[in-house]
Amino acid sequence: MFSDYSTSELMSIFAMQGFAGLTLFSVFVLMALGLAIIFGQMGVINMAHGEFMILGAYITYLTSNIFSQWLPGLYGSYFFVAMIFAFIAAGLLGMLVEWLIIRHLYHRPLDTLLATWGVSLILQQTYRSVFGAREVGVSMPDWMMGSYPLTDLVEVPINGIFVMCLAIGTTCVIAALMYRSRWGIQVRAVVQNRTMAGAVGINTQKVDRMTFGLGCGIAGIAGSAFTMIGSIGPTSGQLYIVDTFLVVVFGGAASLLGTVASAFTISQAQSTMEFFLSGSMAKVLTLLFVVGVLMIRPQGLFTLKVRR
Amino acid sequence: MKSSGFWGSLFSRHDTLSFVVLALILLVVLPLSLDIFRLSLMGKYMTYAFVALGLALCWGYGGVLSLGQGVFFGLGGYMLAMFLKLESSDPESTAIQTTPGIPDFMDWNQITELPWFWEPFYSFPFTLAAVLVVPTAFAYLIGVAMFKRRVSGVYFAIITQAIAAILTILIIGQQGYTGGVNGITDLRTLLGWNIRSDFARYVFYFVCVGLLLLCIVISQFVSRSKLGRILVAMRGAEDRVRFSGYDVANFKTFVFCLGAAFSAIGGAMFTLQVGFMSPSFIGIVPSIEMVIFCAVGGRLSIYGSVYGALLVSWARTAFSESFPELWLFAMGALFIAVVLAFPDGLAGLYNQYGRRHVERQLDKWLLTLKSSTRTASVKGVAHERQ
């Protein structure tokens, strides 16, 4: 299938598709980071993660409407405000869900899966009732439009670059928070031994709630970023949930580095194949590849061998 | 009914009662009280009961939660749909196509020759075998690959879900070979017999009940066998079972395959009664809904899961007829409530509150039955003496 293209054309195809892959990668990373914290650290299967993301997206949509109506002069900067709102809204909703449902289910991981699926159905219907069933789009601020020519053949869109920077930045903050801050140590302590952590004076309930909230908050940011590259509807979140779970599991659930690496692998594989095959076949092959690897190495790519 | 012999080894006294009650409801009460439209709707719900039944064994007994049961339901359904489609696509009725004699959707997709994997589905015996064998064999492959590598619990759930996603995308993407997102539609006859007539619908309904009851008997056999107890043991202390000399993976694979086979039967019956099969019954959403059928009825209960499937599907139809926008809320709340408040579902509630009463009543009833037969026989003897 490569024979129809010249070498330089092939190179730029790979570069363009590689960049398209990087945008997908950014969304995957932002989605998967939140899930890696919730699933990898807390062991909760949050099937409503996609809906938390979409909440962030709708918040961004609302903010952009408010800005264009009341503060058109500041429209260029609405996105940053929207992102903060999205983080807070998704985070608060996450904490509410944790308090209402998740905290009763910490020792029953499969049941968290069913309960959060219920949450996702309720959220979807709520979005449909409030925002309508049709997809909505957000207009980008001017500075994010257009693209940056890298060579004659290769152009990279600026919104892609922005989303990518956002993903990298968030990853760094989360990594610092998990591995450098006192709170991060508490989270990891609670995860490894809940009873013991409680015994040494960590407020495990509070840590759980904050962790779940943080994970959902990041999903909110992911939703914000998502509006920059696509339109959103009530069920958009569901389209991504399986991919996101595979990203997290593939990387090795408890490893942030693994999550980033697997998001990279999966998104690159998919977008490169997409150019040569139909989109659906690319997706099928990517998922098959991931499932195949997981059958050979169920613990994921980046996990330590531990003594039982 | 005496609890002895073969029956007694499969059914406890209470199981017998549950079985008889369910059989009466399905065979007598529903057909007498519902018109053919509603009855055949019931038949459709019953096809989900096959899946729920399989999940009760797989998830309830074995602790193996599959979020991909739709795959087997769909495969079973597609196998039969392919046969029926070929039967309705004879060269005469498809004469207006560019290539007569092939299914209409292939013609629309500029395919001029029947793909090789469709060929065997001209044969009815092959199709019947394939309905059972293909999904079961697929489950066997998945089971062996995963359970031998000790993939279990959450990871198994996520991977089966991914498989459901893959199959849906594949079917939708390859529409020339599969009918795409619309599925295989416009199925009319089975061996020349109109499957849309009222008479056919009655027949299918009763066939469906018969198969369901058969699957229940099989489930009873499995759950009351030593294998059933091993599954329960495995759910609690897998390592202990393994170090008692059992190859745990084989047992999980077996129960997963059994669940797949039940689902496949359900899928095939669905195709027959509804007249089409599409990817919307395979993917993530239907697969997880089938889990909720089982959870609502009671994941540990063979009969509970059947009632769960019937009730939830019926509620869905009722709700979406009158308040379509409320249905998702109700369904969501159902998921949460079942998990938080009634982890053992309706069967759990029944065991807690109703069962004692029923058992007592049953005691009384059996006692009077016994004494009346005794007096009858005594009278008989006395009569002879006179």
Next chain:
Amino acid sequence: MNASNTDFVLAVENLTVSFDGFKAVDDLNLYVDEGEIRVIIGPNGAGKTTVLDLICGRTRSTQGSIRFRNRELTKMTESDIVKSGVGRKFQTPSVYTELTVYENLEISYPKGRNVFGSLFFRRDETIVRKCEEVAEMILLKDQLYDSAGLLSHGQKQWLEIGMLLIQDPELLMLDEPVAGMSVTERHETAKLLRRISENRSVIVIEHDMQFVAEIADKVTVLHQGKILTEGPIDTVKNDPKVVEVYLGH
């Protein structure tokens, strides 16, 4: 590696396992005789449980050999190791709490161990009698048809020992069998172990030195994955190295 046949029931040679560079068991040699009760002691993290895990196949060795009656175990599956005659009790009592004591024992009875064998398994006179016999031995005759979840901690330990006995293994490995037991229960357990070991070899991990003295033929002291010393209990107890790392002054 010396693969010559030995008279020992169990011959562990040059056994090493490392977890990401950390050697939990380091070049270990261990020989267990016919009918012997061997007790392994040592401080926490010495690798005691890991040794049992390695023998029964729960953990795979990095190198070395484990031969049971001159059959190499390191490449066999867990269930095959069990079938060849090795039984193992876990540190925390592991019984099937949702089944009755009788069903616990019946599942452990070595018959109908494959899928279809268990599907068409029929209870018969021999099995029922065998289960009753073992239940009597482990002092649970009166609880035979109670749910195992209702047993006390000590009774669960006995039940698990009983589940192993019914398999009639030639090598029985017990990880802290008297943990959480009262003094009387400990004595009963010691008596039980003495009786069981008449026709099989037993490896026990234990911390309770009094109990160790009561049952041990020979004691092996592990420290940091290596054997510190080995011998009769009195010699070991007075070994200055053992006092230093384990028993304390």
